Amino acid sequence: MNDPLAQLAAEAVADPDLTYFAFAAGARSGPRVPPLMPTSAALPEVLCGRYRIERLLGVGGMGAVYQACDLLREQFGDPQPYVALKTLGEDFAEYPDASALLYSEFALTSRLRHANVVQLHAFDIDPLSQRAFITLELLSGCTLDRFIDEHPAGAPWGDAREIGLALLEALAHAHAAGVLHGDLKPSNVMVGDQGLRLFDFGLGQAQENRLPGLPQLCRSRFAAWTLRYAAPELLDGEALSAAADIYALSCVLYELCTGRHPFRRLSGKQARAMQLQAEASVLAPPIARALQAGLAFDPARRASLEELLQAFRTAPQPSSRLMRWLGRWPA
Numbered sequence: 001m002n003d004p005l006a007q008l009a010a011e012a013v014a015d016p017d018l019t020y021f022a023f024a025a026g027a028r029s030g031p032r033v034p035p036l037m038p039t040s041a042a043l044p045e046v047l048c049g050r051y052r053i054e055r056l057l058g059v060g061g062m063g064a065v066y067q068a069c070d071l072l073r074e075q076f077g078d079p080q081p082y083v084a085l086k087t088l089g090e091d092f093a094e095y096p097d098a099s100a101l102l103y104s105e106f107a108l109t110s111r112l113r114h115a116n117v118v119q120l121h122a123f124d125i126d127p128l129s130q131r132a133f134i135t136l137e138l139l140s141g142c143t144l145d146r147f148i149d150e151h152p153a154g155a156p157w158g159d160a161r162e163i164g165l166a167l168l169e170a171l172a173h174a175h176a177a178g179v180l181h182g183d184l185k186p187s188n189v190m191v192g193d194q195g196l197r198l199f200d201f202g203l204g205q206a207q208e209n210r211l212p213g214l215p216q217l218c219r220s221r222f223a224a225w226t227l228r229y230a231a232p233e234l235l236d237g238e239a240l241s242a243a244a245d246i247y248a249l250s251c252v253l254y255e256l257c258t259g260r261h262p263f264r265r266l267s268g269k270q271a272r273a274m275q276l277q278a279e280a281s282v283l284a285p286p287i288a289r290a291l292q293a294g295l296a297f298d299p300a301r302r303a304s305l306e307e308l309l310q311a312f313r314t315a316p317q318p319s320s321r322l323m324r325w326l327g328r329w330p331a
């Protein structure tokens with residue numbers, strides 16, 4: 001298959017956990033920044049004469065993230081000269097305005113300062129290859145999807161509570177700063193020695209009337225979602241909203257607490273059509289109520305982040321592991 005986007009779409013169908021991208025035809029307006037020169041060259045070994053690529057850390061639907069050595073820091077004797085370097089996948093890098101996507105991720109994330117949100121260093125363009133890239137804090141540990149896989153019956157409540165609160169607080173901070181994430185899912189969260197970090201605001205956008213002047217990606221031109229975590233109204237064509245982020249995060253939290261996707265890995269639209277309800281009996285009642293409300297198909301009836309935070313802060317500890325295994329919780 002020659003068309004990289006068609007190929008990505010095919011991969012997304014084969015793996016529903018992959019983000020699905022489409023440059024929809026008939027755009028009314030593109031990004032307001034002039035397109036950067038397209039590039040199809042392979043990634044150079046050293047970018048901007050400063051960042052030496054050392055190894056691939058991970059690939060997502062759009063980008064590839066490498067460990068790089070910052071030669072400038074190394075020259076000044078910094079014992080930890082390593083950074084993470086994110087660039088678009090080679091297929092994507094060919095598209096003239098694709099770098100604007102990466103800049104959007106940089107512009108949104110760099111406005112956030114929170115212990116549970118990844119810290120960005122810089123956006124840059126390698127002058128020789130014209131390759132755009134972001135440098136950011138190098139994270140260690142594992143992504144939350146691996147952590148969930150390792151706990152097929154759900155994470156122990158102490159861990160689930162700690163991770164849940166960190167994620168809810170990270171998202172509350174982003175929303176308060178006017179930033180919507182747009183692609184909350186376990187593979188966009190890292191847990192490790194440095195604590196929890198939410199990352200990949202690549203499909204994020206500023207809330208309406210916030211951060212004017214930033215290049216706005218036009219979602220009617222660029223539709224993107226991960227089916228399993230996309231709120232049903234997004235799949236109906238509605239704009240990204242804080243409520244859509246809350247739906248996705250509630251899916252993630254439900255998976256974390258139970259080891260299972262709330263709707264058998266179906267999309268929100270399918271689950272709504274089948275009138276499914278996330279099973280509550282395996283969860284402490286206040287958490288079950290909060291997550292069911294976070295997963296409401298109607299965005300107007302969905303729980304707020306404050307309600308979810310309150311439930312995670314105050315839910316009782318199960319009195320014994322046995323009780324938890326039996327699914328019997330203190331009232």
Ligand SMILES: Nc1ncnc2c1ncn2[C@@H]1O[C@H](COP(=O)(O)OP(=O)(O)O)[C@@H](O)[C@H]1O
Pocket residue numbers: 057058059060061062063064065084086118136137138139140143187188199200202
């Ligand atoms: N700062 C980082 N440090 C270490 N690994 C990272 C970092 N950022 C991303 N990764 C790894 O790279 C993968 C893809 O990164 P991501 O930003 O999600 O790209 P995409 O936008 O393509 O989904 C992640 O799932 C993770 O495994």
Ligand SMILES: [Mg+2]
Pocket residue numbers: 060061187188200
């Ligand atoms: Mg990602």
